[in-house]
Structure formats: C-alpha cells, structure tokens
Amino acid sequence: MTFDIKAPDFDLEKTLNSGQVFHWEKIDNGFVGTIGEVPVFVEQRGGELKVCRGETPRPAGGTPTLPGMVAHYFALDHSLPEIRAALPKDPAMQAALTFCRGLRIIRQPKWECLATFICSSMKQVAHIRQISRALRERFGEECTISGVVRRLDGVSPHRSINYSVFTFPSAERIARSSEAQLRSCALGYRAKNLLATARLVTRGDVDLESMSRLADVDLRAALGELPGVGAKVANCVMLFAYERLRAFPIDVWIERVLREQYFRRKRNVTPQRLSEFTESYFGEHGGYAQQYLFHYARMFGGRRAVGARKQDATARVPPACGLSLRGL
DNA sequence: ATCCAGGTTGCCA
DNA sequence: TGGCAACATGGA
Numbered sequence: 001m002t003f004d005i006k007a008p009d010f011d012l013e014k015t016l017n018s019g020q021v022f023h024w025e026k027i028d029n030g031f032v033g034t035i036g037e038v039p040v041f042v043e044q045r046g047g048e049l050k051v052c053r054g055e056t057p058r059p060a061g062g063t064p065t066l067p068g069m070v071a072h073y074f075a076l077d078h079s080l081p082e083i084r085a086a087l088p089k090d091p092a093m094q095a096a097l098t099f100c101r102g103l104r105i106i107r108q109p110k111w112e113c114l115a116t117f118i119c120s121s122m123k124q125v126a127h128i129r130q131i132s133r134a135l136r137e138r139f140g141e142e143c144t145i146s147g148v149v150r151r152l153d154g155v156s157p158h159r160s161i162n163y164s165v166f167t168f169p170s171a172e173r174i175a176r177s178s179e180a181q182l183r184s185c186a187l188g189y190r191a192k193n194l195l196a197t198a199r200l201v202t203r204g205d206v207d208l209e210s211m212s213r214l215a216d217v218d219l220r221a222a223l224g225e226l227p228g229v230g231a232k233v234a235n236c237v238m239l240f241a242y243e244r245l246r247a248f249p250i251d252v253w254i255e256r257v258l259r260e261q262y263f264r265r266k267r268n269v270t271p272q273r274l275s276e277f278t279e280s281y282f283g284e285h286g287g288y289a290q291q292y293l294f295h296y297a298r299m300f301g302g303r304r305a306v307g308a309r310k311q312d313a314t315a316r317v318p319p320a321c322g323l324s325l326r327g328l
Numbered sequence: 329a330t331c332c333a334g335g336t337t338g339c340c341a
Numbered sequence: 342t343g344g345c346a347a348c349a350t351g352g353a
Contacts, residue, residue, distance in 0.1 A: 019334060121335035126352060128334080188349030193336080230336045251334035270343075294334075306333095306353085 002147055005049040005067050009080045011102025012044040018103055018295040019125050020240050022116055022132040023168070032145065032163045035073045036109050038063070039143035039165045042070070049074075054145030057167060075104045083245075083285045092261040093289060096296035103295065105239060105287055110208040111201065112168040113241035118197060118228040119190050120236075125298075125306065127186070132168075134185035139169035139177060174198035193228025200226060216244055231275070239287040248278040248286040253297050 016024040016031055024033035030043030030050070039054035053066050063069070071077065080102070087093055119131045143165055148158040174182070175198040182191035200206050211222055219242060223234040235249035250258070255274065262277065263269050282289040298306050 117334080120333095122333055122348080123335090123350080124333045124352065126333095127350070130351085183349090186350060189336095189347090190349080228336065232335060236334070249334065252332085253334070272342090298334090 001066075002050055002052045002149055003067050003070075005051055005070055005076075006047065007044070007049045007071075007074070007076055008047045009102060010044070010047075010049075010074065010076060010104060011100075012042060012049065012074075014100060014103040014295070015074065015106060018100070018291060019298065020236075020291060021106060021108060021113075022125070022129045023136065025165075027163065028161065030149075032165050034143070034165055034167050035069055037167055038066075038069065039145050039163075039167070040066075040070070041145050041147075041149075041161060041163060043149065050149055052145060052147040052149060052161065054143050054163070054165070057141035057143060073107055075106050078104055080104070083288050086283070086285055087289050087292075088281060090261070092257065092293065096289075096292040099296050099299070100292040103292065105245065105291060107243060108241045109168070110212075110237070110241045111171050114197070114208065114223075114226070114229070114233075114237050115168070115171075115174065115194060117233045117236045117240075118194050118226075119187060120233065121190060121228070131186055133166075135174075135182075136166035136168055138181070138185055139173050140166035142166050171198045171201040175202040190228060196227040197229070212242055216246065219244070220247075231271075239290075245285050245287045246279070246283070248275075248282060248290045250274055250278070250290075251294070253294055253301070254290060256301065257293050257297050 012031065013026075016033075024031040027041075028043075030041055032039075032041050034040065037056045037058070037060055039056070041052040041054075043050045049070065051066060051070050064072070084097055087097060115135075116128065116132050119135075120128045123131070145163040145165065146161060148160050150158050174194060177195070179191045179195050182195055185191075187194060201208060206222065206226065211219055214222060216238070219238060220231075220234050223229050223237055224231070229237070232249050232251055235247040238244040238247035239249060250271065258274055258278070259265060259269065262281070278286055278290070
C-alpha cells in the first residue's frame with residue numbers, strides 16, 4: 001500500500017545524508033529504512049513523498065497511520081521559514097543555510113539514536129553506517145517491503161518493488177549479546193559501552209521515555225551518566241531523539257567551523273567557552289544551525305571534505321556567498 | 329602508508 | 342579546572 005504525503009520545504013536526501021541518522025539506503029531513486037519497527041520505502045517527487053510500508057516483525061498495537069508516522073518522523077511540522085529567519089545572519093550561517101534548504105532535524109527513536117551515537121565516537125560517518133548495518137543484520141529482525149509505486153515517467157502505470165530491511169535491535173536484545181559478539185560488528189572499544197548502557201536500559205535503571213519530561217540540563221546530565229555518553233553524544237541524542245532543538249553538539253567539524261568563523265583562530269578557547277558561545281549566539285534553534293554548519297562543512301569545508309561527489313553530485317559547487325570554509 | 333574520524337574516560341599536575 | 346594518552350577500526 002502506497003501513500004502520497006505532502007512535504008513542502010523538505011529535502012529527503014539532504015535530511016537522510018546529513019549525518020544525523022545512519023541506516024537509510026538509497027535504492028531506486030528513493031530510500032529504504034525503518035521508522036521504529038516499521039519498514040518503509042520513501043521516494044521524494046517535488047513536494048510530495050511516495051511512501052510504501054512493509055510488514056512489522058510483530059503485530060504492533062496502537063500504531064498511528066502511516067502518513068502521520070512519516071510526517072512525525074521527518075518533522076514535517078517544523079516551520080523551516082521561522083527557523084531560518086531566527087538563525088544568525090553571519091556569512092557562514094547564511095551559506096550553510098542556503099545549501100541546506102529543506103534539511104530537517106528528524107525525530108528518531110530514543111534507544112536507536114542513543115545506541116548509534118554511542119558507536120559514533122572517533123568514527124567517520126561511513127563507519128557509523130557500517131556499524132549500524134552490522135548491528136541490524138546480526139541482532140535485528142528482517143522485514144520485507146513490497147508493493148507498487150507509480151513510475152516517474154508516467155509511461156507505465158506503476159512498478160513493483162521488493163526490498164528487505166532490518167529493524168534496529170532493542171536494548172534487551174543488545175543486553176543479551178556478549179561483548180565479543182558486539183566487537184564482531186566492528187564496534188571496537190565501543191562494544192563495552194554499548195553493552196553496559198543496554199543493560200542499564202534493560203534493567204530499568206534508566207527510563208529513556210520518561211526522561212523526555214526532564215529539563216534540558218537534567219536530561220543532559222541523565223544521559224551523561226550512561227557509559228560512552230559524554231557532552232557531545234548527549235547533545236546529539238537530545239537533538240535527534242528528544243526534540244531539544246537548542247542542543248548544539250560540538251564535534252571536530254563543528255569545532256573547526258567555530259574556531260575559524262567565529263573565533264578567528266584565537267587561542268585559549270576551551271571547549272567550555274565554545275559551548276557557552278554557541279548557547280548564547282545560536283539560541284533557540286541552535287541544533288538546526290549546528291546541523292546546517294556541520295553538513296555544509298563536511299561537503300565543502302577544508303580537511304578534504306567528505307562525500308561531496310557521491311552524496312550530492314548536483315550541488316558540487318558551494319553557494320556563491322563570497323565566503324569559503326576552505327583552509328580550516 | 330599515514331592521517332583522521334559526529335569522543336569518552338581516567339589520570340596527572 | 343586543563344592537558345593528555347589510551348582506546349579500535351577502516352576510509353580517504
């Protein structure tokens with residue numbers, strides 16, 4: 001069964017390839033992945049999404065409608081015009097913002113997001129994708145997606161699709177595995193942390209759902225208690241799974257941008273000071289600012305920008321703004 | 329081959 | 342507090 005969903009001001013590819021989520025696979029002009037336990041094929045055509053769902057591994061009760069679920073996951077309710085208007089007007093921000101038009105901060109399942117970002121430390125995005133896939137194939141459940149989608153050319157009425165995808169393993173499933181099994185998924189030293197955190201979640205020592213009621217500072221502290229979760233990962237999980245749009249994760253890419261564009265290579269700028277600056281300067285939607293700067297820097301910035309050709313061949317040239325991030 | 333990656337942690341002064 | 346090394350793995 002396929003649905004059409006209105007999705008104005010949305011760029012599916014930029015959203016899924018910007019390093020906030022790691023499991024979506026580009027296939028046949030669309031993407032195959034899961035939204036929670038629901039396997040989904042999504043294809044964007046102009047301002048519309050064509051969505052086809054597969055079978056969940058188990059019958060799920062109280063599931064919302066597919067269009068509602070998709071719209072919620074991709075945060076189609078976020079008002080991008082308002083968010084864009086509220087961001088700073090400096091050249092670096094404007095350039096990133098122009099390039100990242102339609103990129104949305106999505107709403108990921110909490111455990112899935114937490115687990116993958118625990119695996120993300122000192123890993124390139126490509127590696128994180130490999131780890132995510134390995135965990136799914138080893139411990140997740142396989143689902144199939146089959147159906148019909150109308151063809152782009154409109155010559156034939158439709159084409160049939162048939163894909164396979166794995167759900168992300170639950171905390172319980174990870175907790176039941178061994179550190180050696182996790183290491184076989186190329187987790188390295190992160191295996192110990194993922195296992196320990198999975199056990200805490202499984203035992204009920206932490207309740208990821210009820211933590212959504214905490215204020216930002218308390219949520220950050222609670223997440224920080226988990227093994228393998230420091231300031232950066234906590235901010236990623238807050239931003240990508242708890243709808244805390246102020247959260248501003250600072251990784252090596254963002255740190256380069258901040259030092260080059262906002263601190264003009266000044267020395268003695270501690271992580272603490274960087275954090276204070278981003279909090280006050282980018283404000284309420286800092287997470288969006290961060291994601292736009294991150295994606296832009298990764299596509300065009302110095303230190304051999306990653307994937308500019310493969311991921312976005314149509315936009316190889318950065319927007320003309322009289323500013324370059326080269327030489328960071 | 330060498331460098332580096334969406335960091336965290338423990339230990340040192 | 343701030344600096345620093347260890348920690349695993351594989352893409353560029």
